[in-house]
Amino acid sequence: xxxxxxxxxxxxxxxxxxxxxxxxxxxxxxxxxxxxxxxxxxxxxxxxxxxxxxxxxxxxxxxxxxxxxxxxxxxxxxxxxxxxxxxxxxxxxxxxxxxxxxxxxxxxxxxxxxxxxxxxxxxxxxxxxxxxxxxxxxxxxxxxxxxxxxxxxxxxxxxxxxxxxxxxxxxxxxxxxxxxxxxxxxxxxxxxxxxxxxxxxxxxxxxxxxxxxxxxxxxxxxxxxxxxxxxxxxxxxxxxxxxxxxxxxxxxxxxxxxxxxx
Amino acid sequence: xxxxxxxxxxxxxxxxxxxxxxxxxxxxxxxxxxxxxxxxxxxxxxxxxxxxxxxxxxxxxxxxxxxxxxxxxxxxxxxxxxxxxxxxxxxxxxxxxxxxxxxxxxxxxxxxxxxxxxxxxxxxxxxxxxxxxxxxxxxxxxxxxxxxxxxxxxxxxxxxxxxxxxxxxxxxxxxxxxxxxxxxxxxxxxxxxxxxxxxxxxxxxxxxxxxxxxxxxxxxxxxxxxxxxxxxxxxxxxxxxxxxxxxxxxxxxxxxxxxxxxxxxxxxxxxxxxxxxxxxxxxxxxxxxxxxxxx
Numbered sequence: 001x002x003x004x005x006x007x008x009x010x011x012x013x014x015x016x017x018x019x020x021x022x023x024x025x026x027x028x029x030x031x032x033x034x035x036x037x038x039x040x041x042x043x044x045x046x047x048x049x050x051x052x053x054x055x056x057x058x059x060x061x062x063x064x065x066x067x068x069x070x071x072x073x074x075x076x077x078x079x080x081x082x083x084x085x086x087x088x089x090x091x092x093x094x095x096x097x098x099x100x101x102x103x104x105x106x107x108x109x110x111x112x113x114x115x116x117x118x119x120x121x122x123x124x125x126x127x128x129x130x131x132x133x134x135x136x137x138x139x140x141x142x143x144x145x146x147x148x149x150x151x152x153x154x155x156x157x158x159x160x161x162x163x164x165x166x167x168x169x170x171x172x173x174x175x176x177x178x179x180x181x182x183x184x185x186x187x188x189x190x191x192x193x194x195x196x197x198x199x200x201x202x203x204x205x206x207x208x209x210x211x212x213x214x215x216x217x218x219x220x221x222x223x224x225x226x227x228x229x230x231x232x233x234x235x236x237x238x239x240x241x242x243x244x245x246x247x248x249x250x251x252x253x254x255x256x257x258x259x260x261x262x
Numbered sequence: 263x264x265x266x267x268x269x270x271x272x273x274x275x276x277x278x279x280x281x282x283x284x285x286x287x288x289x290x291x292x293x294x295x296x297x298x299x300x301x302x303x304x305x306x307x308x309x310x311x312x313x314x315x316x317x318x319x320x321x322x323x324x325x326x327x328x329x330x331x332x333x334x335x336x337x338x339x340x341x342x343x344x345x346x347x348x349x350x351x352x353x354x355x356x357x358x359x360x361x362x363x364x365x366x367x368x369x370x371x372x373x374x375x376x377x378x379x380x381x382x383x384x385x386x387x388x389x390x391x392x393x394x395x396x397x398x399x400x401x402x403x404x405x406x407x408x409x410x411x412x413x414x415x416x417x418x419x420x421x422x423x424x425x426x427x428x429x430x431x432x433x434x435x436x437x438x439x440x441x442x443x444x445x446x447x448x449x450x451x452x453x454x455x456x457x458x459x460x461x462x463x464x465x466x467x468x469x470x471x472x473x474x475x476x477x478x479x480x481x482x483x484x485x486x487x488x489x490x491x492x493x494x495x496x497x498x499x500x501x502x503x504x505x506x507x508x509x510x511x512x513x514x515x516x517x518x519x520x521x522x523x524x525x526x527x528x529x530x531x532x533x534x535x536x537x538x539x540x541x542x543x544x545x546x547x548x549x550x551x552x553x554x555x556x557x
Contacts, residue, residue: 025447093473135299162448164449165299165448166448167446167449168355168358168446169355171437171468172356172468179437180435180436181437182442182443182447184447185447
């Protein structure tokens with residue numbers, strides 16, 4: 001059974017080329033505290049966000065580039081954990097992975113860290129990469145997002161013929177303090193649409209932005225005046241105004257790609 | 263260490279010691295790989311093993327039921343099995359489908375069936391030998407003498423049992439049990455309604471198996487299944503399409519020696535799609551909470 005479809009616009013004039021419609025499988029894994037040292041940093045610092053792009057070389061080799069934003073102390077902690085060979089940070093089963101690990105820091109500022117990771121010869125555990133590499137076709141791409149207790153995965157593949165085996169083996173492999181959350185399986189569409197989600201906002205600014213959006217403050221015309229919103233939130237107008245302006249500035253800079261260092 | 267109730271597990275070493283008989287097409291001993299991923303047999307299998315395709319050979323595609331008695335006899339005969347043969351099974355994914363084949367053989371009354379502990383994954387991780395050669399086979403006559411009906415249960419009986427004191431065990435993942443996942447991705451097994459049979463407790467099948475793929479020792483298994491072992495009631499096990507629950511059946515009936523264990527073959531695909539069948543959803547997986555609180 002071949003599930004992937006060859007596009008009708010296939011490059012028939014170029015023998016050897018085949019256009020496939022990529023499929024995507026998304027899911028989340030939720031971690032309880034004290035079960036994964038890397039995820040613990042995200043749990044302890046809710047403002048830390050990470051986005052990664054990973055690729056499987058083979059079942060037991062993968063690479064990853066992960067961009068993490070947040071307070072310096074949290075970023076330092078993650079960097080320290082990544083460079084500590086006794087910390088796994090990949091396994092979803094009871095035991096840690098054995099592997100040869102290579103790490104480098106591609107970018108280091110107070111609020112942003114970009115880490116390169118390459119693991120080879122993974123054994124003794126299962127990770128999402130090893131299971132996906134076992135059941136899915138070569139050439140996989142992983143986009144992942146971490147925040148608080150949740151690590152979200154989007155796996156892009158040329159064929160989803162054996163994705164059911166990945167799903168069942170993930171469910172069987174997960175250690176008891178990890179919880180699987182199903183996303184979807186469908187044709188892959190879009191790429192890094194949520195770059196702004198990588199912008200790290202302090203919790204107070206995020207809450208202010210949320211409340212403003214919910215109350216229609218960003219509608220045209222505005223559904224609510226700043227004074228009324230401040231009253232609703234029971235905070236001084238100046239505080240609300242300051243938080244919104246700070247958040248807006250960070251989003252603008254994040255969108256344009258400027259460094260968001262304070 | 264306490265022993266398993268019945269001597270149905272064999273070690274990889276046990277298989278290695280019998281390579282000569284296995285590869286000589288000896289009617290006394292036949293080895294089968296039953297993997298979920300049917301492609302892996304061609305990459306390399308235990309020398310002398312035949313491959314059974316669960317999708318094509320172990321279920322009836324017309325009736326969506328187990329093989330008919332006649333088809334079962336033809337199938338086993340075609341692989342040189344007689345009713346005296348010791349049938350040894352193994353497979354990938356913690357012996358999931360190998361255990362289903364085990365149950366099926368028991369259902370059709372085959373006396374001597376064994377499972378290679380750890381299955382394919384343990385075998386390959388421990389670097390035991392693999393072969394890509396197709397073993398020779400001599401066709402023989404297989405006859406089913408008695409169908410072992412008491413290890414199987416159908417929907418009507420499950421439905422009647424809702425008013426009785428029966429332990430129902432749902433071995434699917436917690437998210438399927440809670441009704442969050444209706445159609446598991448990649449499997450053509452969608453159901454109209456999510457949840458579980460009322461009163462069923464969730465003990466995911468994989469909890470019976472250690473991380474290396476071998477079954478947990480008896481005392482650990484007893485702990486996993488503790489909520490249902492204390493009572494004297496019958497136990498019904500079910501999953502999505504009735505294969506993973508066969509593994510739970512093997513554990514409860516063969517390894518722990520529970521006498522009244524019955525496998526609901528129709529499982530959630532049948533129950534969840536049946537008009538009027540009562541369901542329960544959203545209840546948190548009891549077993550998972552208990553496991554967590556132990557740590």
